[in-house]
């Protein structure tokens with residue numbers, strides 16, 4: 001169908017243009033004898049107003065349509081005498097493509113996000129979710145642009161893997177064995193050697209380790225793909241399936257890593273300012289008041305940096321009563337992270353140098369023998385947005401760390417080979433794409449920035 005997208009109509013067309021538009025009805029109303037139909041095709045936030053005069057062919061049927069019905073209209077653009085829009089469409093013909101049954105769950109505006117999660121297949125029809133998914137697409141483009149402009153090579157890390165990068169045991173297992181009657185060895189245990197891949201395999205928790213393979217020849221690479229964690233977390237910031245962006249680059253240390261992470265976050269924010277203007281205005285007015293000013297400040301400010309050891313002191317001296325006590329050696333909980341970024345630093349804050357006992361085997365061990373060269377970027381409201389580190393590139397230290405953390409050196413011998421054959425200092429990080437989207441849209445729940453969110457107890461749609 002030859003049609004003009006409403007985005008182009010609103011941005012580029014002139015009064016007098018003859019056009020065809022197609023979309024879904026946002027609203028229908030009648031005032032005096034004139035009918036007004038607001039049509040949206042998702043190409044932009046705003047709708048085009050179609051003015052249906054008295055005596056128009058099929059007028060009664062058109063004005064009986066409800067929010068959600070689909071139609072195609074041909075007509076002429078005229079300067080709108082009304083407020084709120086530049087043009088109206090004076091239709092020559094309107095064809096209803098699909099009526100909308102009144103049982104449609106997205107009839108009313110103002111329905112709660114929680115309700116809409118139950119009808120996730122219908123929620124993109126609402127203003128909020130239209131804006132979220134347009135912004136998500138723009139943000140995704142901005143990711144590739146940032147790295148491509150800096151000479152990073154895109155790498156497709158595998159989704160099926162036998163390695164558990166974060167060593168947290170949160171792997172979803174993938175198997176073709178008969179779940180009810182798996183083959184068993186003489187010891188009664190399941191014989192995974194008979195499984196599809198000949199050993200226990202799962203969905204990746206991170207593309208990092210494989211990205212390191214390519215970084216050890218192409219120097220600068222990044223992956224951007226789906227990652228999976230079988231953690232039973234039901235917080236508004238955790239999903240079982242999420243997308244992660246993971247750059248990995250050679251001849252780099254933790255300071256280079258931090259600088260790249262900061263430039264990356266700022267680039268993403270600036271891209272949203274440039275390319276999601278209309279949707280951002282909506283988020284600023286309706287989702288998080290003051291969002292735009294906040295993001296503007298973040299794009300300009302220098303991010304804070306604090307050593308983990310210092311952060312522990314700050315938390316102890318804060319005078320707060322914590323639900324989880326703070327001690328050197330303990331992980332920072334959400335309440336601690338939020339305090340540090342929202343109240344102590346009042347801006348994005350890198351916490352660096354965590355105790356090595358808290359972190360995976362691949363992180364570079366600092367000379368103090370206690371900490372690793374790692375960083376977490378904490379941002380107000382969302383918490384941890386980025387986790388990254390310099391990598392342990394010294395073979396002997398890496399092997400010792402595998403032993404210390406209970407990693408089977410046999411299973412990761414390929415990873416050690418990267419150190420055996422021309423090792424170089426290198427670093428990388430992972431940015432949670434949905435968390436970034438929450439940050440720039442003001443949406444408070446990760447379930448509301450993914451098309452079909454996967455969380456414990458739900459993989460519907």
Ligand code: 4AD
Nearest residue numbers: 206208238239242246385386387388428429430432
């Ligand atoms: O801190 P994480 O676990 O780091 C890694 O996976 C490293 N291998 C990354 C690297 O160095 N290449 O995860 C990185 C980021 C977190 O900071 C967070 O933004 C996001 O991924 N993330 C999640 N997002 C949504 N739901 C979850 N369950 C998440 N777990 C981590």
Ligand code: MG
Nearest residue numbers: 376384386387
């Ligand atoms: Mg982390």
